[in-house]
Amino acid sequence: DTIPRFGTETPHEAKLAELMDNIDAWGLNIFDVHNYSQSHSLTSVMYTIFKKRNLIETFRISPQKLINYLVTLESHYLDVPYHCSIHAADVTQAIHVLLLIPSFENTFTDLEILAALFAAAIHDVDHPGVTNQYLINSDNELALMYNDTSVLENHSLAVAFKLLQNEDCDFIENLSDEQRKILRQISIDMVLATDMSKHGAIMQTIQSFHQSLKAKQCKDSNSNSSTNDSLVLTEQKERVQLLREMLHCADLSNPTKHLSIYTQWVDRIMDEFHYQGDRERSAGMPISPMCNRRTADIEMAQIGFIQAIVEPLWQMWAQLVYPHCQQMLDNIDSNRQWYEYQISNRSSRNNT
Ligand SMILES: COc1ccc(/C=N/OCC(=O)N2C[C@@H](C)O[C@@H](C)C2)cc1OC1CCCC1
Numbered sequence: 001d002t003i004p005r006f007g008t009e010t011p012h013e014a015k016l017a018e019l020m021d022n023i024d025a026w027g028l029n030i031f032d033v034h035n036y037s038q039s040h041s042l043t044s045v046m047y048t049i050f051k052k053r054n055l056i057e058t059f060r061i062s063p064q065k066l067i068n069y070l071v072t073l074e075s076h077y078l079d080v081p082y083h084c085s086i087h088a089a090d091v092t093q094a095i096h097v098l099l100l101i102p103s104f105e106n107t108f109t110d111l112e113i114l115a116a117l118f119a120a121a122i123h124d125v126d127h128p129g130v131t132n133q134y135l136i137n138s139d140n141e142l143a144l145m146y147n148d149t150s151v152l153e154n155h156s157l158a159v160a161f162k163l164l165q166n167e168d169c170d171f172i173e174n175l176s177d178e179q180r181k182i183l184r185q186i187s188i189d190m191v192l193a194t195d196m197s198k199h200g201a202i203m204q205t206i207q208s209f210h211q212s213l214k215a216k217q218c219k220d221s222n223s224n225s226s227t228n229d230s231l232v233l234t235e236q237k238e239r240v241q242l243l244r245e246m247l248h249c250a251d252l253s254n255p256t257k258h259l260s261i262y263t264q265w266v267d268r269i270m271d272e273f274h275y276q277g278d279r280e281r282s283a284g285m286p287i288s289p290m291c292n293r294r295t296a297d298i299e300m301a302q303i304g305f306i307q308a309i310v311e312p313l314w315q316m317w318a319q320l321v322y323p324h325c326q327q328m329l330d331n332i333d334s335n336r337q338w339y340e341y342q343i344s345n346r347s348s349r350n351n352t
């Protein structure tokens, strides 16, 4: 039986095709993709990217096994407001676009690109919609299993690789042992780096690391080589460092999107955090920061999130790939201004 164009059957294939024409664009509306793919945004986005990047030929992937894996992976994302399969599809498409930046034209091997897309697709699988801290505080068996260390990130990796052991889902069967080892190594490194508790460490190293890359890049441009724009990294270790940052950027990319998309993610994360707060309140536990729906200041929290975490990270990233990624910085700025306006508007409303 032939395989559907986007990996899954849908009565809206024409509409999905129209959306998928924007698979390389930062403005793709992932919520529309989810609706028109019969809630298979992760499968259809991953399958479309794999086809477009010729990864199915390059790694002699069985399309059916790829789809079997993707549909199974997708079904292991839980129906939670934020950390669901749409978030995985969103982050996967984001890292695909970041990998298209001309600065990286000659940077990564096909195997590294395969690993990066795989890591993005799996990075939050089976996420229960609560934070690591909540799992630790509530003596959850996952915290026991992973000794309170990057609990959710370790769990998603274990679930994702367990699913690969299923014979008819093993889409990487034709990779050599060495390639499989490298794919696993890079995926583990990247997914563990999505633990927000590692954010500070990433920000510490990013400055000096990018300066050293820019220095090398300038040397190339002096030689007037055609690759003067692209960053050439000789060490796999350095390329993985860059991929780690890239996934972290993609994971924290909501404020870099158009307002109409960004506000949907804000509603979802606040639903998730407030539901966690409800559970903490009824369990008599201290309510985590930003998780108390009774005292929440959603606009202030987003302004703080942008100023403290998202903008500094994306500024570092945009500097490395200048002039690319200016659109992301512009969206962050206009989105922050919109939230500041909501707050100013709020106080004047109260005065009337
Ligand atoms: C659109 O907004 C967001 C998108 C994504 C995330 C990601 N959170 O995942 C990590 C996590 O779970 N944390 C991180 C840390 C900041 O806080 C810890 C209690 C837990 C947070 C967002 O907004 C938060 C931050 C400000 C208001 C709610």
Ligand SMILES: [Zn+2]
Pocket (backbone or CB within 6 Å): 087, 091, 123, 124, 194, 251
């Ligand atoms: Zn995530």
